[in-house]
Amino acid sequence: MKLKFTKMHGAGNDFVVIDAINQAVNFTPDQWHLMADRRFGVGADQILVVEKSTTAGVDFRYRIFNSDGGEVEQCGNGARAFVKFVVDKGLTDRREIRVETMSGIISPRLEDDGRITVNMGQPVFNPQNIPFDSTGITPTKKHSAEVWPLDISSKNVSIVVISMGNPHAVQLVDDVDTAPVAIDGPAIEQHPRFPKRVNAGFMQIIDRQHVRLRVFERGSGETLACGTGACAAVVAGIELGHLDSPVNVSTRGGDLSIDWQGHEHPVMLTGPAVSVFEGSIDI
Numbered sequence: 001m002k003l004k005f006t007k008m009h010g011a012g013n014d015f016v017v018i019d020a021i022n023q024a025v026n027f028t029p030d031q032w033h034l035m036a037d038r039r040f041g042v043g044a045d046q047i048l049v050v051e052k053s054t055t056a057g058v059d060f061r062y063r064i065f066n067s068d069g070g071e072v073e074q075c076g077n078g079a080r081a082f083v084k085f086v087v088d089k090g091l092t093d094r095r096e097i098r099v100e101t102m103s104g105i106i107s108p109r110l111e112d113d114g115r116i117t118v119n120m121g122q123p124v125f126n127p128q129n130i131p132f133d134s135t136g137i138t139p140t141k142k143h144s145a146e147v148w149p150l151d152i153s154s155k156n157v158s159i160v161v162i163s164m165g166n167p168h169a170v171q172l173v174d175d176v177d178t179a180p181v182a183i184d185g186p187a188i189e190q191h192p193r194f195p196k197r198v199n200a201g202f203m204q205i206i207d208r209q210h211v212r213l214r215v216f217e218r219g220s221g222e223t224l225a226c227g228t229g230a231c232a233a234v235v236a237g238i239e240l241g242h243l244d245s246p247v248n249v250s251t252r253g254g255d256l257s258i259d260w261q262g263h264e265h266p267v268m269l270t271g272p273a274v275s276v277f278e279g280s281i282d283i
Contacts, residue, residue, distance in 0.1 A: 003283055005035075006085060007042060007276040010077030012224030012253015014276075016044040017085045020051045029069030031283055036067035042281060045223045048078045050086060058105060059097040060086060066219030073103035074165030076227020077256075080116035080273040083108040088275060103165030117270040120228065123235045123260075124163035132161045132169075133193045143241030152187040159188070160236035164267065166218070167194060168232035170201040172240075176212045179204075185216025199226060203233045208244045211237060213251055224253030231267045234258040 003025070006017045016035055018025055027035075035041040044067060051061040062082050064075045082099065086092050087110060096109040108118040125146070127134045132148075139146035140158075149156045150169070159169040169188050173179040179202040188200035197218040204212040215229035216222045230249040237243035238260060246259040256271040 001283065002280050004278070004280045005042065006278045007044070008081040008085065008274060009253070009276060010080045010225065010227065010273045011251055011256055011271055013046075013077040013226060014044050014224075015046050015048050015078055015081050016042050017048045017081060018050065019089060019091070020049050021091065025049060027283070029065075031069075032065040033067065033069035035281065035283060036065075036069075041283075042279070045217070045220045046075055046078055048075070048082055048085075050082065050091070053100045055100055057098060058100045059092060059094070061100045062106075063102070066217070067221075068219040070219050071102070072166060072219065074101055074120075074228055076118055076120055076164070076231060076269045077225055077271065079106055079108050079118045079227065080269075080271055083110055083116045084273040084275065101165065111270070114272070115270055116273050117268055118227070120164055120231050120267045120269050122264065122266050123232070125161075127161060130161050130163045130167045131195055132167070132198075133195065143239060145236065145239035145241075147240075150188065150191060150193065152184060152191060157184065157188070160239065161198075162232040162235055164228040164231045164235075166228055167196060167198040168201055168229060169194070169198045170203055170233050170236040173202045173204055176202055176204045176214045179214060181214050181216055181222055185222060189216055189218050199229050199232075201226075201229045201233050201236075203237065205237065205242050206250075208242070209246065210248045210250070211243070213249050225251035225256065227256065227269050227271070230256045230258055231260075231269055235260055235267060238262070
């Protein structure tokens with residue numbers, strides 16, 4: 001079938017966005033994987049699918065497929081691209097919408113400056129709910145954070161585990177440019193203590209309101225930016241006592257702004273979304 005799509009990105013985290021309201025879409029994981037392939041398909045970190053919601057009071061359903069073809073719970077940069085897409089395509093005239101995801105309802109908002117703010121919900125710290133198997137290990141308490149030891153490649157790394165609707169393992173590094181992301185990232189992503197795999201974040205603290213970040217994403221590898229990863233990193237940094245909200249997160253694809261006022265409060269993610277081109281593909 002010939003499928004219409006829009007290529008977009010949020011701080012370099014790139015997406016194929018598909019309107020599944022006005023065209024039929026029912027693909028297999030292999031077809032999603034082919035579309036995301038940068039040589040034989042369109043190429044993207046994730047594929048975002050816009051559907052009608054069947055839930056009262058919710059505007060749209062938002063589905064996310066990683067480049068390996070697997071469906072995942074959440075994508076913060078993708079949520080911003082989602083908002084720009086539905087506004088640009090005339091699918092809504094609202095500046096703030098309610099969107100159903102696999103992990104719950106989010107409420108992204110189009111700002112006057114063209115950036116988009118997404119209420120990403122409250123972070124989750126309970127290991128069982130991330131999920132993270134903490135059997136047989138004990139965390140170290142640092143400020144308000146629980147820091148867990150993780151054995152990878154015959155060494156221990158110290159991580160803070162957080163869910164932002166999807167699982168994250170955040171560690172502090174001295175320099176993100178020299179951090180072993182390509183080696184340690186896959187080892188953390190596929191570690192048996194994470195039964196649903198995990199996004200591995202490597203954070204360098206510049207000052208109390210600025211960090212640099214690289215993320216090895218579950219099912220996609222390292223991306224130029226990861227919105228939920230930025231949220232998880234800032235929450236971890238605040239819990240560790242190193243950061244004060246709001247925090248500017250510099251990724252390889254651009255800057256994101258994260259605001260978190262503490263427990264019982266949602267994490268707010270603000271950043272750009274850009275449409276690159278439109279096209280169609282036989283798949």
